Amino acid sequence: MELSDRKKKILRAIVDQYIRTAEPVASKTIAQMPDMDFSSATIRNEMADLTSLGYLEQPHTSAGRVPSAAGYRLYVDELMQNYRLSVDETKSINQAMELKLQELDKVMSQVGKMVSKITNLPAYAIAARSGGLTVRRFDLILADKNSFILVVMLSDNSVKNKLIRLPVDVGDAELKLLAAALNAGVTDLTADRFTPELLARVQRSADGAAGLVPVIMDFVTGLLQDQQEEVFMTGQAKLLGHPEYHDLEKAQKVLSTLDEGVISGLPAALSSDSRTQILVGPENVSRELRDTSVVMTKFDIGDGMQGMIGVVGPTRMDYAQITARLSYFAENLGRMFQKNQTPALQGPGEHNDSPEDTDHE
Amino acid sequence: MELSDRKKKILRAIVDQYIRTAEPVASKTIAQMPDMDFSSATIRNEMADLTSLGYLEQPHTSAGRVPSAAGYRLYVDELMQNYRLSVDETKSINQAMELKLQELDKVMSQVGKMVSKITNLPAYAIAARSGGLTVRRFDLILADKNSFILVVMLSDNSVKNKLIRLPVDVGDAELKLLAAALNAGVTDLTADRFTPELLARVQRSADGAAGLVPVIMDFVTGLLQDQQEEVFMTGQAKLLGHPEYHDLEKAQKVLSTLDEGVISGLPAALSSDSRTQILVGPENVSRELRDTSVVMTKFDIGDGMQGMIGVVGPTRMDYAQITARLSYFAENLGRMFQKNQTPALQGPGEHNDSPEDTDHE
DNA sequence: TTTAGCACTCATTGCCCCCGAGTGCTAAAC
DNA sequence: GTTTAGCACTCGGGGGCAATGAGTGCTAAA
Numbered sequence: 001m002e003l004s005d006r007k008k009k010i011l012r013a014i015v016d017q018y019i020r021t022a023e024p025v026a027s028k029t030i031a032q033m034p035d036m037d038f039s040s041a042t043i044r045n046e047m048a049d050l051t052s053l054g055y056l057e058q059p060h061t062s063a064g065r066v067p068s069a070a071g072y073r074l075y076v077d078e079l080m081q082n083y084r085l086s087v088d089e090t091k092s093i094n095q096a097m098e099l100k101l102q103e104l105d106k107v108m109s110q111v112g113k114m115v116s117k118i119t120n121l122p123a124y125a126i127a128a129r130s131g132g133l134t135v136r137r138f139d140l141i142l143a144d145k146n147s148f149i150l151v152v153m154l155s156d157n158s159v160k161n162k163l164i165r166l167p168v169d170v171g172d173a174e175l176k177l178l179a180a181a182l183n184a185g186v187t188d189l190t191a192d193r194f195t196p197e198l199l200a201r202v203q204r205s206a207d208g209a210a211g212l213v214p215v216i217m218d219f220v221t222g223l224l225q226d227q228q229e230e231v232f233m234t235g236q237a238k239l240l241g242h243p244e245y246h247d248l249e250k251a252q253k254v255l256s257t258l259d260e261g262v263i264s265g266l267p268a269a270l271s272s273d274s275r276t277q278i279l280v281g282p283e284n285v286s287r288e289l290r291d292t293s294v295v296m297t298k299f300d301i302g303d304g305m306q307g308m309i310g311v312v313g314p315t316r317m318d319y320a321q322i323t324a325r326l327s328y329f330a331e332n333l334g335r336m337f338q339k340n341q342t343p344a345l346q347g348p349g350e351h352n353d354s355p356e357d358t359d360h361e
Numbered sequence: 362m363e364l365s366d367r368k369k370k371i372l373r374a375i376v377d378q379y380i381r382t383a384e385p386v387a388s389k390t391i392a393q394m395p396d397m398d399f400s401s402a403t404i405r406n407e408m409a410d411l412t413s414l415g416y417l418e419q420p421h422t423s424a425g426r427v428p429s430a431a432g433y434r435l436y437v438d439e440l441m442q443n444y445r446l447s448v449d450e451t452k453s454i455n456q457a458m459e460l461k462l463q464e465l466d467k468v469m470s471q472v473g474k475m476v477s478k479i480t481n482l483p484a485y486a487i488a489a490r491s492g493g494l495t496v497r498r499f500d501l502i503l504a505d506k507n508s509f510i511l512v513v514m515l516s517d518n519s520v521k522n523k524l525i526r527l528p529v530d531v532g533d534a535e536l537k538l539l540a541a542a543l544n545a546g547v548t549d550l551t552a553d554r555f556t557p558e559l560l561a562r563v564q565r566s567a568d569g570a571a572g573l574v575p576v577i578m579d580f581v582t583g584l585l586q587d588q589q590e591e592v593f594m595t596g597q598a599k600l601l602g603h604p605e606y607h608d609l610e611k612a613q614k615v616l617s618t619l620d621e622g623v624i625s626g627l628p629a630a631l632s633s634d635s636r637t638q639i640l641v642g643p644e645n646v647s648r649e650l651r652d653t654s655v656v657m658t659k660f661d662i663g664d665g666m667q668g669m670i671g672v673v674g675p676t677r678m679d680y681a682q683i684t685a686r687l688s689y690f691a692e693n694l695g696r697m698f699q700k701n702q703t704p705a706l707q708g709p710g711e712h713n714d715s716p717e718d719t720d721h722e
Numbered sequence: 723t724t725t726a727g728c729a730c731t732c733a734t735t736g737c738c739c740c741c742g743a744g745t746g747c748t749a750a751a752c
Numbered sequence: 753g754t755t756t757a758g759c760a761c762t763c764g765g766g767g768g769c770a771a772t773g774a775g776t777g778c779t780a781a782a
Contacts (some may be wrong), residue, residue, distance in 0.1 A: 248601055400726080
């Protein structure tokens, strides 16, 4: 059943007020608002209705009303007014965005910090690959008598490498042959296409250097399957500033789940259509986040990667404002990544590729 | 003035007790301990002395005593009994150490998590370079008609790379020449040795490809100067479990400074001689950490890198136990890195080198 | 030098009562 | 029929107050 316009108006006023004050809202408070042309008694009646419909809750008999999860949901879906960013706000966001861009991981960790600062809430940032990764080409560079560098260029334009040590000497000719075999046999295939037969075929054509194929393939498979994205979390302390977390037990529970990086709706949100998503209270799967909401926004990184930023806060957060800030930020980030085609935006880029030796026997 | 043995014994007992209970310690409590052969009155007299000497404090007249910062300092330096790890503890630490080892950054973030788990306190982990980095060798790989991959092997055995795009075509011969010029002129030099004269010399010998030298040198300089190490912080929520942070304001202050990764003694600790260091309360420079202590331990990563793990907790933390656990952990980490000679310990290692394109015009 | 004893201090706890914000309901007004 | 004024009722929060008891400091005796 659809709510009457008056009920909606009152519900909206209550949620707005509660977001502002974090105190149960009284009928009188609402009645006194500029464009409320009803007495407090009328409001009371409506509030009683809204309560029995499940949109409001009453901490105790003689207290005002507080929005329920359902109330917030309705508010977020229908009632919320679009928040317009002020010039100052856009300015300060733009300012914050002066990223020293480097490696993607570092960028995301920075982005998290900025989001947290902008919203005054704990924030997280992740970068996730969306499609299957393949190898574009292999190169082998002789480094020493008994070691060489494997350089792999991937379909996302990233370049990975590994130093491989050998128990015996290798010649340039063998490496050339091996490289040719790899480039012919293994490029443009996702990791799930690496069958034993394929491997055997490549080994055959690699001839003298056949023994090296498994080592290389292990490494490459690892690279391509490396989907595990890291969640960058910052600003947890900001939660404590909000009155709903003045209860220590609650604060601790929420903070520890955040610490573990558990945001339940995350994978779903990545594959969802809508850019921005809001999870209100109990819609969060993790029990501990019952009275905590999550707002998240996606953006494109390019190279088959998607980024996602989000904040975590009390159900009573200013959804309109937070959403506006988050979207603006995400849009700009997207644009930035677009323009630069790649996560490393301004030089000199830094590559924190880990050195990796492997003794091959 | 040196304290009498009895005073020391009493002070130790008080600190031990306070660490256990977090409650002011009464003279009677001490008197009842097994090997205290004095009456509570005697203890009281001694406590009065210790108080006027500044080692103890009294929250209010009719309360027991609490160790002061000076008291803790003395305890840590002289009184603390060595804590012996139980078999169970070493077992569980060993178990926790089953690292999926990957890129150094990821390893450190994992290490932080483990330390936090082991100590039940917020923990941080960092990896810092100790010496000056140099380039060991350059390789240039033609990727396309108009792009090539620059591969740089550094003195710490790590290999970095960058995809460079050109506005014009390049030939294999030019690249060979360029590589030779770079290898001859720029290897084994720290970034501060890169003078304009050097650059000019290299450009001269690079001949046709001279235009590329500045781009490459910019990138390399960036690599070598990249000292900024990231501080990995985890487990902040664990602080709230300790009674001294039940005061929200305090908790928030401490947590936010942690959030910002501000641990004051850190650089000093890295260059200090002793492996393990303890900063008690006010010895922390950041104001907010006044009644918070930090225990940290260094270990060697190899390749000219040093690692450091530490925990942050109430001044009333079990220094003996924490120190023991931390050192044990650090030792094993060191051994692990030693054995593997490199941060990437077991395959398939993952290289999160950021893709980086640069248009060169 | 140690200890027993005692007076004194003071944070904590529980209790009671009051206050006032806010409601729900009823009856009158529109 | 809907709105509103009025009023009784509920209940959480805060202030005041006394009792409690843990702990000390000091004195005087062992």
